[in-house]
Amino acid sequence: MSTDFAPEELLIATVADMLTGLGHVAVGAQSPIPGTAALLARARSGGGLRVSMLGSETHSPFTDGGRELFDCAAQGRIDAFFLGGGQIDGQANINLVGIGDYPETKVRFPGSFGSAYLYFLVPRVILFREEHTARVLVPKVDFVSAPGVSEENTYRKGGPHALVTGRCVFDFDDAAKRFRLQSIHPGHTVDEVREHTGFNFDMPDDVPETPAPDASTLALLRGDVAEAVTERYPAFAAKVFGTVNAA
Amino acid sequence: MMTSIEDLAARIPDGARVALAPDYSGVSMATVRALIARGAKDLHLIGVPSVGFQGDMLIGAGCVATLEAAAVTLDEYGPAPQFNAAIKAGALKMIDGTCPAIHAGLQAAEKGIPFMPVRGIVGSDLLTHRDDWTIGHDPFDEEDGPIVMVKAIRPDVTLIHAPLADCHGNVWIGVRREMMLMAHASRNTLVTAEEIYDGDLLADERLAPGTIPGLYVSGVAEAANGAWPVGLFGRYGPDDAHLRDYLQRARTVDGFASYLDEFVHAPKAAE
Known part of the structure; x- marks a missing residue:
């Protein structure tokens, strides 16, 4: 049980576990940890999981340009996707645009990408944000790039499944429209999570620890998976795994 | 050329x-x-x-x-x-x-039609700042709920x-x-x-x-x-x-x- 692992490796293994049994996972922009998790889940799936990684030349099956991912999603051909947020609030609204009174934002984020669409159409959307602070996890986002929940009559096939941060995992309760603390990463505490979370959330009496990756997971991750992710995220792979892009 | x-x-x-x-x-x-x-x-x-x-x-x-x-x-x-x-x-x-709305706007222009419906987006603040996006309904199925339409991008x-x-x-x-x-x-x-x-x-x-x-x-x-x-x-x-x-x-x-x-x-x- 004394196997050492990097914080990123725990997050990768945690996200990968959420993809078990799925058929097709897509990965969008600026998603090195979710992307690596998808490749890990694929490596463990025995050929059952397809991964489509935007911007990759070797891990993308698409031949019809940028629109094909979105068309696939609208047809229900994608089971899981990842979204982040400069701000994420307690109703799972995400803000990828900026802080302040739009359009006069005090801090500008990159933009909404495909979030305003994919959040509605992909059944299992995993929110991922490594920074777990009260400035990111806010009571109410300043700008809703994509809403966490919708009114009854809205065409919506998907939405938030979980929120994974550098400190813990929340799952999302669709009925209550609230996050629920699911597990805490080794070395972190409930008090610390409460202190650094700007929104209210539910929790069980006993909060389990996020399971550490086992030796075989780490071996797979540091071998084939690290090599596979290096093409798309060379800087990330070099930092976490020490791999070098052959291209 | x-x-x-x-x-x-x-x-x-x-x-x-x-x-x-x-x-x-x-x-x-x-x-x-x-x-x-x-x-x-x-x-x-x-x-x-x-x-x-x-x-x-x-x-x-x-x-x-x-x-x-x-x-x-x-x-x-x-x-x-x-x-x-x-x-x-x-x-x-x-x-x-948002990515698919840009693709859809270009697809409308490609087809020489004025707009294109796009899934999602309803409830996003993006919509409130766009005068070239609007909400309509499926003319064949009024029960289908609101759908966003984006103007052609030429x-x-x-x-x-x-x-x-x-x-x-x-x-x-x-x-x-x-x-x-x-x-x-x-x-x-x-x-x-x-x-x-x-x-x-x-x-x-x-x-x-x-x-x-x-x-x-x-x-x-x-x-x-x-x-x-x-x-x-x-x-x-x-x-x-x-x-x-x-x-x-x-x-x-x-x-x-x-x-x-x-x-x-x-x-x-x-x-």
Whole structure:
């Protein structure tokens, strides 16, 4: 049980576990940890999981340009996707645009990408944000790039499944429209999570620890998976795994 | 059809609506430098669906009045410094969108129809800031709930870089077919190509399906390494050291000016 692992490796293994049994996972922009998790889940799936990684030349099956991912999603051909947020609030609204009174934002984020669409159409959307602070996890986002929940009559096939941060995992309760603390990463505490979370959330009496990756997971991750992710995220792979892009 | 990089830049007038591809697709950095060198003004850039380094440089150089995109992203290189500075200074009008709505708007233009319905978006604050998006209903099924409709996007010019083009204006883009959509939707398409193909790209059945026909293309210039310092799919990766140097310099006004002096205004610096 004394196997050492990097914080990123725990997050990768945690996200990968959420993809078990799925058929097709897509990965969008600026998603090195979710992307690596998808490749890990694929490596463990025995050929059952397809991964489509935007911007990759070797891990993308698409031949019809940028629109094909979105068309696939609208047809229900994608089971899981990842979204982040400069701000994420307690109703799972995400803000990828900026802080302040739009359009006069005090801090500008990159933009909404495909979030305003994919959040509605992909059944299992995993929110991922490594920074777990009260400035990111806010009571109410300043700008809703994509809403966490919708009114009854809205065409919506998907939405938030979980929120994974550098400190813990929340799952999302669709009925209550609230996050629920699911597990805490080794070395972190409930008090610390409460202190650094700007929104209210539910929790069980006993909060389990996020399971550490086992030796075989780490071996797979540091071998084939690290090599596979290096093409798309060379800087990330070099930092976490020490791999070098052959291209 | 065949012309120079400088001529391509001259054929993008001030104020033009210019469609650009993301950094992982085909970006004509050679023409971007020529646009900056000629002092282009008031451009309306349309990222299909996002822009990267070419957007940041054009914005920093004062060439851009409006940016319409789903995101500005330098991927692993972090935030776009000149874009962020321009937003902070109120020097750039940003029209925030989402990737599939930009594709759908171009698809409407491609089909010569006024708008296209798009899933999702309902309840996003993006919608409240767009006068070219509206909510309607499925005319065949009133029970289906609200659906967003986006107005057609008809760029004046698509500017791209491709691995191959021939003297008939046919341009091979392989599977990077967002550039096909852009060419179909735009009034004019201007292209730099890594190599000029000796022959007719449409005559080869293996190449023709990934080729933009010359009927959409109004100018082609040969530009070896034309996407540099950004990469080109299937050919070369980004020039990591150069891009890091750019980011370092682009943090300040003087640093950005020194970058332009060295790589844009100094003749033949890039070649």
